[in-house]
């Protein structure tokens with residue numbers, strides 16, 4: 001069951017009748033909020049249309065109730081005071097509150113879309129895109145973005161889910177992830193996984209034609225390095241090396257990568273299939289075995305830390321670039 005909203009309902013400045021207020025919002029919990037037509041009209045096409053309709057004449061009755069004495073039009077709204085407090089604070093003061101839960105944010109977003117309050121929707125969208133303001137579960141954010149058609153938020157959140165293994169993906173607060181949206185997310189994760197793993201992965205090619213061939217020789221093509229003078233290319237130690245082509249500008253350098261470097265690439269590829277984010281390739285569990293193996297070679301041991309660290313940084317950036325290029329079908 002979805003959690004319920006828990007927006008704070010403190011006394012509000014809008015409950016105080018200012019002389020220049022010209023309309024009253026009557027909330028679902030029967031609070032009267034004194035507001036200004038001009039503000040609502042500018043912010044909302046729904047209110048603008050409503051205020052353009054012929055308004056009932058003031059009652060001029062003999063009642064002594066406070067509302068009747070105000071002589072202002074009353075607009076009933078189906079949200080409670082807490083929701084309208086947030087909306088009005090955002091409209092009047094341009095303050096975006098710190099929402100305690102994504103369900104709180106959802107009820108405000110629901111009202112913003114109902115009344116066509118574009119400014120409110122944009123501010124919430126901005127808050128959801130700011131990681132410091134949005135500490136929520138990425139799947140919750142993705143679900144919310146799909147429900148309210150916030151494409152940039154959906155893309156951002158889908159990418160954030162990549163840091164979590166599939167079995168840890170769950171929406172903690174929203175339990176209304178539409179099946180089709182979830183399916184699109186899974187398809188996106190598969191494409192992101194392939195793109196990330198492809199940066200580290202070796203391929204098999206026919207050495208005669210250079211074309212991909214399952215029965216061919218292991219080969220690595222790299223087009224994202226600033227140089228080709230790394231010790232794992234320059235040295236000829238150890239076994240299990242792999243042919244590679246390193247493209248620098250318009251030149252292609254045919255090199256042989258050392259066995260410990262190839263083993264690192266294989267570990268990185270496996271890790272990226274689990275978690276397709278660039279930072280994964282810097283994990284000590286992936287790099288330390290390469291440092292240890294290179295330590296057995298007199299030449300490599302002097303250069304491996306600096307060289308592999310630089311290589312790994314370049315690869316992490318390339319992984320993030322490859323994943324960022326994967327489209328989310330929204």
Ligand SMILES: [Zn+2]
Nearest residue numbers: 235237297300
């Ligand atoms: Zn060596």
